[in-house]
Amino acid sequence: xATEASTVEETTEEHADHLSPASxxxxxxxxxxxxxxxxxxxxxxxxxxxxxxxxxxxxxxVKFLTVVAFFMHLKYEPFTMNFMFYxxxxxxxxxxxxxxxSFRALFDTF
Amino acid sequence: MAVAHTTSGGLDIRKTAMWAFLASELMFFGAxxxxxxxxxxxxxxxxxxxxxxxxxxxxxxSFVLLMSSLTMVxxxxxxERDDERQMRLWLLSTAGLGMVFLGGQFFExxxxxxxxxxxxxxxxxxxxxxxxxxxxxxxxxxxxxxxxMVIISFRVGLTKSRGMNVELIAxxxxxxxxxxxxIFTVVYLLQV
Numbered sequence: 001x002a003t004e005a006s007t008v009e010e011t012t013e014e015h016a017d018h019l020s021p022a023s024x025x026x027x028x029x030x031x032x033x034x035x036x037x038x039x040x041x042x043x044x045x046x047x048x049x050x051x052x053x054x055x056x057x058x059x060x061x062v063k064f065l066t067v068v069a070f071f072m073h074l075k076y077e078p079f080t081m082n083f084m085f086y087x088x089x090x091x092x093x094x095x096x097x098x099x100x101x102s103f104r105a106l107f108d109t110f
Numbered sequence: 111m112a113v114a115h116t117t118s119g120g121l122d123i124r125k126t127a128m129w130a131f132l133a134s135e136l137m138f139f140g141a142x143x144x145x146x147x148x149x150x151x152x153x154x155x156x157x158x159x160x161x162x163x164x165x166x167x168x169x170x171x172s173f174v175l176l177m178s179s180l181t182m183v184x185x186x187x188x189x190e191r192d193d194e195r196q197m198r199l200w201l202l203s204t205a206g207l208g209m210v211f212l213g214g215q216f217f218e219x220x221x222x223x224x225x226x227x228x229x230x231x232x233x234x235x236x237x238x239x240x241x242x243x244x245x246x247x248x249x250x251x252x253x254x255x256x257x258x259m260v261i262i263s264f265r266v267g268l269t270k271s272r273g274m275n276v277e278l279i280a281x282x283x284x285x286x287x288x289x290x291x292x293i294f295t296v297v298y299l300l301q302v
Binding site: 095 | 121130132135136137140141143144145147166169173175179180183184190198202280281284285287288291292294295299300
């Protein structure tokens with residue numbers, strides 16, 4: 001019983017850092033604007049090649065990390081959970097590079 | 111009898127397990143995205159990404175899924191405040207947006223098949239359908255879990271003291287969203 005009560009208490013304290021609904025609406029607005037920018041730059045004449053690829057990847061990473069940090073609350077989680085998630089992400093990136101390097105396709109991909 | 115849900119380090123074991131599961135899912139989708147990028151130009155004379163992809167349509171689908179992450183986090187927030195009525199409303203909104211996304215994907219797949227891209231047309235078609243199809247299957251599982259949460263909420267209640275199911279499903283749902291962020295950028299925007 002005591003364990004259950006302390007778990008609930010810890011969870012409440014842990015969530016005290018979470019944002020308000022208004023902040024979540026602002027983050028969603030930010031994500032929508034970034035998505036609109038992503039789509040818009042693909043239509044700009046002359047904005048292509050490496051600069052387009054880099055811009056889209058940077059904007060994608062910004063959206064990814066925003067959702068992970070604020071909507072998934074990873075920013076407020078202990079180190080162990082951050083470690084697990086980012087190890088998975090690094091594993092996925094390592095797999096991606098290994099597969100494409102094996103087929104000599106890494107630099108033709110984008 | 112009380113059941114301890116914490117690891118020896120004091121972490122909630124269910125949440126820890128969910129993060130470990132999501133890490134493994136990252137590698138699963140990493141493999142599917144790598145396969146797509148490897149085969150994206152092998153069209154066997156069939157249609158390619160440039161001919162098929164309708165970016166404005168997919169952008170709307172992406173927007174819908176992004177907004178479902180907002181409604182999910184609002185459901186989670188209501189659950190934290192023990193506001194069950196608001197939580198149900200946002201859970202239902204999330205499930206509804208998930209179904210809209212799935213409807214869009216069904217429409218997109220039907221259009222592609224009509225234009226000549228079937229699962230066995232080319233390595234491009236196979237890898238595209240496998241990647242986006244598995245993502246769609248994850249969305250469908252999420253919609254089922256959200257619906258189950260709403261039913262459970264009506265039948266026995268889903269207050270904070272009853273466990274952290276809403277939080278775990280929220281993690282899963284946001285994960286589905288971040289995978290789509292990667293797919294939208296790498297598979298759609300970078301290929302047209």
